[in-house]
Amino acid sequence: MRITFVLNGDETELDVAPERRVVDLLREDLHLTGTKEACGSGECGACTILVDGTPRLACLMLTAQLQGRRITTIEGITRDGTLHPVQQAFIEYGAVQCGFCSPGMVLSSIALLEQNPNPTRAEIREGLIGNLCRCTGYVKIVDAVEAAAMLHSHPNPLPARERGLAPSPLGGEGWGEGEPLSSKAKSKSAHPSTPLRSAQDAQCHLPRSLAELWSVLDGEPDAAVYAGGTDLFVKMRNGLANPRALVCLERIEELAGVSEHGDVLRIGACTTHSQLLGDPLVREHLPVLTHALRGLGSPLIRNMGTIGGNICTASPAGDTLPPLYVLDAQVELRTKDATRRMPIRDFIVGPGATRLGAYEILTAIRVNKPTSFNVQHFEKVGHRNALACSLVSLAALLRVSCTGVIEQVALAWGSVAPTVMRSREVEKILVGEKLSLERLREVAALTRTIVAPIDDVRGAAEYRHKVAGNLLLRLMDTEDAG
Numbered sequence: 113m114r115i116t117f118v119l120n121g122d123e124t125e126l127d128v129a130p131e132r133r134v135v136d137l138l139r140e141d142l143h144l145t146g147t148k149e150a151c152g153s154g155e156c157g158a159c160t161i162l163v164d165g166t167p168r169l170a171c172l173m174l175t176a177q178l179q180g181r182r183i184t185t186i187e188g189i190t191r192d193g194t195l196h197p198v199q200q201a202f203i204e205y206g207a208v209q210c211g212f213c214s215p216g217m218v219l220s221s222i223a224l225l226e227q228n229p230n231p232t233r234a235e236i237r238e239g240l241i242g243n244l245c246r247c248t249g250y251v252k253i254v255d256a257v258e259a260a261a262m263l264h265s266h267p268n269p270l271p272a273r274e275r276g277l278a279p280s281p282l283g284g285e286g287w288g289e290g291e292p293l294s295s296k297a298k299s300k301s302a303h304p305s306t307p308l309r310s311a312q313d314a315q316c317h318l319p320r321s322l323a324e325l326w327s328v329l330d331g332e333p334d335a336a337v338y339a340g341g342t343d344l345f346v347k348m349r350n351g352l353a354n355p356r357a358l359v360c361l362e363r364i365e366e367l368a369g370v371s372e373h374g375d376v377l378r379i380g381a382c383t384t385h386s387q388l389l390g391d392p393l394v395r396e397h398l399p400v401l402t403h404a405l406r407g408l409g410s411p412l413i414r415n416m417g418t419i420g421g422n423i424c425t426a427s428p429a430g431d432t433l434p435p436l437y438v439l440d441a442q443v444e445l446r447t448k449d450a451t452r453r454m455p456i457r458d459f460i461v462g463p464g465a466t467r468l469g470a471y472e473i474l475t476a477i478r479v480n481k482p483t484s485f486n487v488q489h490f491e492k493v494g495h496r497n498a499l500a501c502s503l504v505s506l507a508a509l510l511r512v513s514c515t516g517v518i519e520q521v522a523l524a525w526g527s528v529a530p531t532v533m534r535s536r537e538v539e540k541i542l543v544g545e546k547l548s549l550e551r552l553r554e555v556a557a558l559t560r561t562i563v564a565p566i567d568d569v570r571g572a573a574e575y576r577h578k579v580a581g582n583l584l585l586r587l588m589d590t591e592d593a594g
């Protein structure tokens with residue numbers, strides 16, 4: 113497959129095996145070895161690159177996805193041999209030891225400062241939470257980013273042309289978007305490619321519309337579709353999937369974005385978690401979902417993973433699922449010839465199992481604005497704040513009267529049963545009751561008898577029983593409660 117893209121400011125044309133991982137192409141074929149690989153499964157951020165200015169993981173991207181994109185690797189941020197100010201700050205503040213994490217850390221920092229030129233230390237920590245450092249310690253790294261942020265003008269900004277953005281407040285003398293590229297297009301033939309592990313002979317297709325998708329699927333009956341690849345590629349790496357062909361849905365316009373249709377919000381299946389977090393409609397109407405998204409994976413995972421992928425993976429620990437269950441979300445499913453809808457609780461039938469039919473894809477999620485509720489709450493308990501699957505989670509919608517009486521309630525727990533669990537019994541008991549710690553304690557005791565968690569590597573069933581009840585007590589802490 114021949115692809116053209118902009119690599120570190122240079123137009124580049126390559127013959128590639130489309131299913132080859134971007135990290136392999138960069139390191140092995142293009143000798144851009146600043147991009148590192150450590151975990152190979154999205155957990156460390158060593159392979160961070162900027163794709164159209166957004167940090168993404170090169171170990172979970174295929175070369176086909178580079179087509180038409182602007183890619184920046186660590187090699188692309190120096191100018192005329194001068195280090196980028198963020199690099200300089202890393203050196204000056206001793207934020208580097210072995211340096212293995214540093215390229216990813218620096219690129220994530222640059223993107224963070226583009227979005228938020230004056231971050232607090234907490235915001236810097238949150239922005240870099242998907243980039244792990246095993247030696248330096250985060251204090252010095254945060255010091256360095258803070259120092260870089262304090263520079264009001266950078267002598268050597270990341271060129272605007274590589275960010276796909278207008279010149280930034282950090283950018284000083286940045287280039288304008290319309291300015292022609294300085295270097296000529298490069299045409300190369302990449303080395304013979306090695307494919308994504310355990311995807312021998314796989315092909316990768318990149319349709320741009322549903323019409324194109326149907327025609328690809330006609331010719332590739334055994335193809336697996338993917339969006340962000342943050343679940344599928346990890347499975348493939350672990351030998352749990354080996355599709356003959358891959359179809360990337362990320363460019364299909366009909367699958368992207370959030371739209372308002374009267375009382376209904378329609379969320380395109382390929383909308384990424386980061387896009388949802390930034391969406392004004394989601395922020396205004398669905399705080400229960402935004403609470404859940406804030407703790408999903410890391411910023412890097414959220415830049416790639418999609419709501420549709422989270423639903424189709426059908427993990428009982430999927431963070432968007434409890435919110436979608438309390439919202440009584442409907443999934444919109446399409447084949448070439450038909451569209452159907454069903455409640456999400458009917459769509460997901462077990463861990464990793466859905467009612468998705470052959471040649472069918474999830475196109476959207478439809479949610480009624482939850483106007484009758486005045487409290488939206490989500491809490492997840494995991495081993496740490498980021499990159500942790502939930503041990504137990506709870507999403508709750510409540511209507512609490514001005515006298516503190518619960519008039520309406522919807523509750524859904526994650527990771528306590530084969531699928532997300534709603535309990536009408538618990539909900540029924542709470543309606544008409546005053547929201548009080550005493551009442552919640554009683555209902556928490558009942559909840560512990562209803563949930564059916566399992567022991568697994570992440571946690572013991574007994575612990576999950578306890579936490580499932582305890583999470584209800586936190587409803588007393590919600591802003592609008594009582």
Ligand SMILES: Cc1cc2nc3c(=O)[nH]c(=O)nc-3n(C[C@H](O)[C@H](O)[C@H](O)COP(=O)(O)OP(=O)(O)OC[C@H]3O[C@@H](n4cnc5c(N)ncnc54)[C@H](O)[C@@H]3O)c2cc1C
Pocket residue numbers: 153154155336337338339340341342343344345346361381382407408409410413416417418419420421422423424425429430431432468472473474475499500501502
């Ligand atoms: C390091 C790491 C941390 C993570 N942390 C969390 C976390 O904290 N919480 C959490 O919930 N998840 C987490 N995940 C899992 C994952 O990121 C999410 O589930 C994400 O939403 C998956 O979306 P995706 O687009 O990447 O899915 P993909 O990998 O692209 O697809 C997943 C599955 O869904 C199918 N699929 C995708 N889109 C469609 C569609 N439109 N129609 C039909 N089928 C489709 C694919 O065929 C595949 O089987 C983590 C993953 C990693 C690697």
Ligand code: FES
Pocket residue numbers: 148149150151152153154155156157158159160169170171172
């Ligand atoms: S190598 Fe660890 S996230 Fe890519």
Ligand code: FES
Pocket residue numbers: 207208209210211212213214244245246247248
């Ligand atoms: S400096 Fe060694 S991993 Fe961060």
